[in-house]
Amino acid sequence: EPEVTQTPSHQVTQMGQEVILRCVPISNHLYFYWYRQILGQKVEFLVSFYNNEISEKSEIFDDQFSVERPDGSNFTLKIRSTKLEDSAMYFCASTGRSSSGNTIYFGEGSWLTVV
Amino acid sequence: GEDVEQSLFLSVREGDSSVINCTYTDSSSTYLYWYKQEPGAGLQLLTYIFSNMDMKQDQRLTVLLNKKDKHLSLRIADTQTGDSAIYFCAESYSTLTFGKGTMLLVSP
Numbered sequence: 001e002p003e004v005t006q007t008p009s010h011q012v013t014q015m016g017q018e019v020i021l022r023c024v025p026i027s028n029h030l031y032f033y034w035y036r037q038i039l040g041q042k043v044e045f046l047v048s049f050y051n052n053e054i055s056e057k058s059e060i061f062d063d064q065f066s067v068e069r070p071d072g073s074n075f076t077l078k079i080r081s082t083k084l085e086d087s088a089m090y091f092c093a094s095t096g097r098s099s100s101g102n103t104i105y106f107g108e109g110s111w112l113t114v115v
Numbered sequence: 116g117e118d119v120e121q122s123l124f125l126s127v128r129e130g131d132s133s134v135i136n137c138t139y140t141d142s143s144s145t146y147l148y149w150y151k152q153e154p155g156a157g158l159q160l161l162t163y164i165f166s167n168m169d170m171k172q173d174q175r176l177t178v179l180l181n182k183k184d185k186h187l188s189l190r191i192a193d194t195q196t197g198d199s200a201i202y203f204c205a206e207s208y209s210t211l212t213f214g215k216g217t218m219l220l221v222s223p
Binding site: 033035041042043044045048055056058091093103104105106107108109 | 148150156157158159160163203205207209210211212213214215216
């Protein structure tokens, strides 16, 4: 079964450092997303990306966040200057046209710890 | 804004049926989903239902949707210890809105 892959699985970074989380969406998918889950809390939407641009973003996705699709396969989330409260599991997801419906697949997540 | 509510905890015995309930507020939801999350792992898509359906069955899983009451349920037949996990309900119009998750504990 096709899957969304994310790297790294776990990263520890110092406050103020830049972090890049990487994702390889399912190859024929067109829509890409980042979500995050702070420990013990809900999974929250950050941003959606289609046709090489952001299509929607939440209030969480402020100026310190950016997304990029640098080539045909990778989709990255950059956090410019990390804060303690950015510690969370970050999930990448993708979806594409499917005769079986709008199935949104998530990766295994990247666990970010800011110290 | 949109909201999704779930009960936080459910405990069942192995072999019993489990029913996890969810309510949502967004009447324009097009798809409703159930995801499973095992400890330290990602979100595994279990099943989904289109908003114009009222039931979907997939092996041991049955999803019931009452669109009038905005109520969604997931029934797991013959629950196994391997089904112990957190189950998230999510609704979608353009992006997913998740509930807080229901922790299912299956005891032998």
